[in-house]
Amino acid sequence: TIPVGILASLLLAWSVFRIAKTRTAMPAVIKSALKQREFFLEYQPLVELATGRWIGAEALIRWRRTTGEVVPPDIFIPVAEACGLIQQISQYVAKQFASEAGDLFRRYPGFHVGINVAAADIHDEATVLMFRELAAATGAGRNNIIVEATERSFTDHSRAATVIKQMRQEGFPVAIDDFGTGYSSLAYLERIRFDYLKIDKSFVDTVNTDAATSGVVLHIIEMAKALNIEMIAEGVETELQAQFLYEQGVRFGQGWLFGKPMPFSQLLEGLEKSMPM
Ligand code: C2E
Ligand code: CA
Numbered sequence: 001t002i003p004v005g006i007l008a009s010l011l012l013a014w015s016v017f018r019i020a021k022t023r024t025a026m027p028a029v030i031k032s033a034l035k036q037r038e039f040f041l042e043y044q045p046l047v048e049l050a051t052g053r054w055i056g057a058e059a060l061i062r063w064r065r066t067t068g069e070v071v072p073p074d075i076f077i078p079v080a081e082a083c084g085l086i087q088q089i090s091q092y093v094a095k096q097f098a099s100e101a102g103d104l105f106r107r108y109p110g111f112h113v114g115i116n117v118a119a120a121d122i123h124d125e126a127t128v129l130m131f132r133e134l135a136a137a138t139g140a141g142r143n144n145i146i147v148e149a150t151e152r153s154f155t156d157h158s159r160a161a162t163v164i165k166q167m168r169q170e171g172f173p174v175a176i177d178d179f180g181t182g183y184s185s186l187a188y189l190e191r192i193r194f195d196y197l198k199i200d201k202s203f204v205d206t207v208n209t210d211a212a213t214s215g216v217v218l219h220i221i222e223m224a225k226a227l228n229i230e231m232i233a234e235g236v237e238t239e240l241q242a243q244f245l246y247e248q249g250v251r252f253g254q255g256w257l258f259g260k261p262m263p264f265s266q267l268l269e270g271l272e273k274s275m276p277m
């Protein structure tokens with residue numbers, strides 16, 4: 001029999017090799033995927049907890065390989081960031097949304113669409129221009145397009161603060177995404193003004209039936225209230241979570257309870273049923 005130690009190191013070597021192989025191949029593959037337009041968008045409804053109405057949606061990127069396999073963004077976004085392709089992806093997302101939006105904002109003037117940006121975007125003033133063009137292309141007015149920036153993407157506070165300030169001056173609300181998962185959440189909130197705070201799913205998950213709801217989620221809510229920032233709870237999967245968060249003063253929610261990410265056509269169908277706004 002082969003000793004366990006040797007087996008373990010063989011396994012380790014194999015997995016390192018596999019990761020290295022995909023890491024080096026990925027940038028070229030992503031570049032070609034951009035050219036071949038293999039990326040597409042899905043939209044997940046954003047719901048007003050008090051009424052259940054769809055008041056917005058988040059645009060989420062997906063990658064359909066030529067093999068038919070759909071790769072989730074958690075796999076390729078970090079690679080695109082590491083190899084300097086992320087801003088091309090952001091441009092692609094903006095263009096793709098513009099091409100689908102049609103008369104969305106004319107029909108639903110109060111509707112919000114969240115667009116995710118990455119660290120490179122939030123440190124580059126050209127991103128403001130990208131959003132200005134997106135607004136022009138979609139006929140979006142003030143507040144229609146929300147810029148979603150994850151907390152982890154703020155590497156240079158003062159540069160990020162400058163870009164965010166410009167976005168807000170142009171009329172784009174800015175959301176701090178995945179809130180609570182970074183290292184110095186409080187420091188950002190003191191220095192940069194945000195319009196929305198998205199409570200990360202990992203905290204929403206702690207809201208459950210056995211009365212063991214984590215105090216952390218309550219602290220986040222208290223803090224957002226004190227700073228007067230509107231909250232959006234992410235990853236709401238149960239009625240109990242929605243009810244609890246609503247009672248605590250969270251106004252908006254997003255999650256499988258209300259709707260999974262869907263194609264734009266399906267979002268429009270749902271919208272017709274969900275309101276007149
Ligand atoms: P995110 O911005 O936090 O997006 C929310 C993620 O949670 C989405 O995963 C969504 O499908 C998932 N989700 C929503 N509700 C539920 C729920 O009730 N249960 C569960 N289990 N999951 C739920 P997705 O689409 O796989 O995206 C993952 C991440 O990839 C996003 O996290 C975002 O950070 C990034 N991403 C997605 N699209 C883009 C993009 O266009 N640009 C950039 N830079 N990043 C993107
Ligand atoms: Ca997001």
Ligand code: CA
Nearest residue numbers: 177178198234
């Ligand atoms: Ca998030």
Ligand code: CA
Nearest residue numbers: 178200201234
């Ligand atoms: Ca997340």
